[in-house]
Amino acid sequence: MGKNDCIVVGGGIIGMATARELALRGLRVSLFDKGKLGMESSWAAGGILSPMRPWSENPGSFELSHQGKACYAGFISELKQQTGIDPEYYCSGLLMISQDDVGKTLQWAKNHEILFDEEYKNYPVNMRIPAKSIFLAEIAQVRVPRLLKALHASLLDLQVNIFENAELADLDNTQNNTQGILQSVTISGKKHYADNFIITAGAWTEKLLKKNDAQIEIEPVLGQMLCLKFPEQRFEMMVLDGGHYFIPRKDGHILIGSTMEHVGFNKETSETAKNELMAWARELWPDISEAKFIKHWSGLRPATENGKPYIGQLENYDNVYINAGHFRKGILQAPVCARMISEMIC
Template sequence: MRDVLVIGGGIIGLLTARELQLSGAKVTLIEMGETGRESSWASGGILSPLYPWRAPEPITSLARWSQDLYPVLTAQLLESTGIDPEFTVSGLLVLDDEDLDQALDWGVRHGQPIEVIQDPPPHVIEPELGPHLARALHLPGIAQLRPPRLSKAIRRALERRIDLREREEVIELLIDGDRVRGVRTPKGRVEAGDVVICAGAWTAKLLEQLGAPPTIQPVRGQMLLFHAKPGQIHHITLYAGRYAIPRRDGRVLFGSTLEHTGFVKRTTAEDKEALYHEAIELFPVLRRTPIEDHWAGLRPGSPRGIPYIGAYPGIEGLYFNAGHFRNGLVMGPASARLMVDLILDREPILDPAPYALNAPR
């Protein structure tokens, strides 16, 4: 039986552990805090890159594979755990239309339906919109889910099937010559035949001891949550880089900032105020809606947002699956499957070359 240690309990680590467990491997997962409480918890849950036609092809490949799997995955998790990730096809309304020709061409090439909403205008399908725009793009098949619920469901599905070690920080990778042997934590050595680093923004720190870490840096994002009513906003709505996400219960998420602040995760009053004004400009109805929460998370930023998935060169048994930047949720299932394909030497679902450590980005 394959003995694999997964470092990191965000959505990427959880999905990787799940794929390994389903393949018959003996899995240990180590998380320095609580599973699903960092970038995964803080994210919006849109199951698409924000402007998908602008995304590099390696991101599109992972996203499209994952989008096809999510309806089945979330249904399986609901049935086995009783926790509903609230997979919801609410569609994506893009109010920036300067990429019209590029977007339509991308949609044809990738089989993604894109409608031009022009006559009648966008307000017909989204009446509470503030900007009176003559035209918008509508991607009716785009879905969303609630990331904390997804993380909880996967954790519940795994907790009796793997060795789950939370609140335990990895201090050092144990390398013997050209072979990984496990890790060291404050509780001692944890040995394994294979080690997969899925530590998000902290991945480069863990791999620094090897001298050539992947280019992954924390990028802070702040988000607002409005306690709105069901039916006020219907679509995920994207405008000028900001987005509003209406949940089933009516709550509306609005975000998100992009800040290079290192590992400082705190929120700021200035960004809260800026996000609030942008939110009520996009949807004036939110002016009469209380703000329920304001939080920040640290995304694992990487060049062009292309994740690192593969073997660490020169160290047998050491792998990484990290650096998904803003698209960890939408790329997660495919990233996990590809990672496990490579570990188990199976036919990979996608060409792994673009995700290698030394691949051009």
């Protein structure tokens, strides 16, 4: 393999979208991941295409979310046309029911001219929805495993070189290098050369760049989720209650999420978390007990202190870029952040 125009390190939704955008611009791209593409935080995501509490979001991150929402339908349409894979993107709407958040949601919706409904009743009769709730009809969802499958197929179609189970060891700094220009990276014991390098390693980004004294602070935050299944879809809208939520799928699957745990890089699931999520779900909607239990999983969200992701050049390098730290908004922000990084390069 000859020299790349770009090497992308980290194959989650951010890395895959970035590699795709660069390839669409005609660049020769290689994408590396220490495991399988999309199988860390991205695969664990629920696919709500909105910030959880938009009124408290960092303004810079909010703008990325706003732009992401605006371009998402087109992003999905292009992927579907290119690959034939349907990521099941649609506007199911979201019902905000936390009594601590309803007033803030209402004010936020009014301030940003977001459609809202304070009288929404299209939910199961025995779902215990508080009288004071807000329905946001324009919030969409996407089925993340199918989105990742479509992105993978798109990358292959665009002839992106994909290397799985390939872990970055170091940025190769030698005395012969031009000041500020990285020549190569060592991955799984082999040097790989490129004109540009993009680090999209999510919660692992700080670890990867620690040797280079990069001023990057990204903390892993564990989220655990459950999947259950009914024979058919019981309701359409997503339900958000503080940090907990229902995400119903068209085929009867329903996701229940999620926890927020500061446990380092420990990804183990726990019965305590499972019981917590099921207790919340049964209290809100007793019928959930009729559903078949399918799966319990977890992922490490990449959190930054100020809530804004790192997007731009790595300090002291002219050709190394970072696109990481999107926390719970990586699925939503991926297309716009991929475009931003690509515009810095070409």
